[in-house]
Amino acid sequence: MKLVRYRHGGQTRLGKVVGDRVVDLSETVGGGDSMRQLLTVLPAYRNVLDVATGPSLALSDVVLAAPIHDPQKFLGIGMNYRQHAEEARQAGIPIPASQMWFNKQVSCINGPFDPVVKPEVTQEMDYEIELGVVIGRRCRHVRADAASEVIAGYLIVNDVSARDWLKKSPTFTLGKSFDTHGPIGPWIVTADEVSDPMALEMQLSVNGELRQRSSTADMIYNIYQQIEYLSSVMTLEPGDILASGTPSGIGAPTGRFLQPGDVMRLSISELGMIEHRVIAEGKPL
Known part of the structure; x- marks a missing residue:
């Protein structure tokens, strides 16, 4: 799975890249845009995220942000x-x-x-x-x-x-x-x-x-x-x-x-x- 943070419509959200599209994951994991927080629960959510088919956008229509913006190290x-x-x-x-x-x-x-x-x-x-x-x-x-x-x-x-x-x-x-x-x-x-x-x-x-x-x-x-x-x-x-x-x-x-x-x-x-x-x-x- 390719996990991303992306910007669209004035918001930064979490997603996964499938082909040439970004599937939104923010709501699936409770909102927010912290990849660090997602990683803490990734083992528990992995099966859900793998099959998530929420709203999606073309990669060409979003701006990819740093995948992690708040690491501790x-x-x-x-x-x-x-x-x-x-x-x-x-x-x-x-x-x-x-x-x-x-x-x-x-x-x-x-x-x-x-x-x-x-x-x-x-x-x-x-x-x-x-x-x-x-x-x-x-x-x-x-x-x-x-x-x-x-x-x-x-x-x-x-x-x-x-x-x-x-x-x-x-x-x-x-x-x-x-x-x-x-x-x-x-x-x-x-x-x-x-x-x-x-x-x-x-x-x-x-x-x-x-x-x-x-x-x-x-x-x-x-x-x-x-x-x-x-x-x-x-x-x-x-x-x-x-x-x-x-x-x-x-x-x-x-x-x-x-x-x-x-x-x-x-x-x-x-x-x-x-x-x-x-x-x-x-x-x-």
Whole structure:
């Protein structure tokens, strides 16, 4: 099932995508537009949602919003693709000896087709395509071999990064958290509909030029190991987003940073596509 938040007629609602239409689910789950709340009851409502045939709209008539706008956590792992780690090593950046996690403030979350703002205070804004893992139930101390049981589904993440701000602080938080720098979507594909999350093809282009192309199979730490590692530290909650790392091809090694007018297009097999135009700060969204 493809779960979405969508805007139509001045309202934001929950739905599921069936073919080229969006079937409304808000009334089925008691109203509201919080995907996080839906995920907390998804196991109990799943059979009902699967067969729901409420009012529907053409996808072309709605605006897709960020599938989750209110997660409690938005976490990312750095240097988690083998070719990307080698790319960084050659640039003089040491490869971490263990999983290296950082926080993206949830206020950076952006819709799947919304503009990304280039702040005036950064000259090194970069792109990163990533597989996003959405947690489905509250959990702690999860073994890697049981981690698939706590995953609700998957989406595409663009971990937009201000590289010059990453250098200013011992943590990555500021450089990863500018407003609009966390586009996600286009929907959550529930885990049962993804054949193998560790064998998904991923591509990112800028202005039609292919910049990143890889497979999730190139991860150093797979998503199950990531969940085991994180849950040894903190309780993971429904709706939490884990950005599982980016492959090689980012702009930093060559200095090819994003500028206003650039268009980023990201796709991951079985998950769909998201796209964003870069706009200058101060321009209307």
